[in-house]
Amino acid sequence: MDKDESLTIKEAAKLLFVSPAHFRTLLQKSDLAAIQETPESDVRVLRSAVLEYKEQMRARQKAGLKEMMDASERLGLYDQEIEGPPNHKKD
Incomplete structure (x- = not known):
């Protein structure tokens, strides 16, 4: 496929x-x-514009995940190993 071919909203x-509705929102937000x-x-x-946006979106997601992991480590959430699922007892 040609990288510079034009796509419909549905294809993009x-x-x-x-969803096509969300894609229209991306267009409206520029x-x-x-x-x-x-x-x-x-x-x-x-x-090509859609593929470039996709790469930018992946980079933002990766950076956001790293920030979340770093924050969790600073809070000590990774200090203890999980030994198994929590045991919830009903009274």
């Missing part, structure tokens, strides 16, 4: 594993730019 949303509107008012985006 599928690449990001999000996280992604629409490149073309067809005469039938169909919005298009470049595949």
Whole structure:
């Protein structure tokens, strides 16, 4: 597939594993730019722009996970090994 081919909202949303409605929100927030509107008012985006956004999204997720892990370590949440599932008793 051509990296610079244009995609419909549905196709682009599928690449990001999000709903078309959420993808439209990304367009409205200017996280992604629409490149073309067809005469039938169909919005298009470049595949390369969607793939670049996907990589940026993964990098933000990875950084966020690292921050959460670091905060958990500072709080001592990793100091003790878990010996098994908690034993919840009903009274």
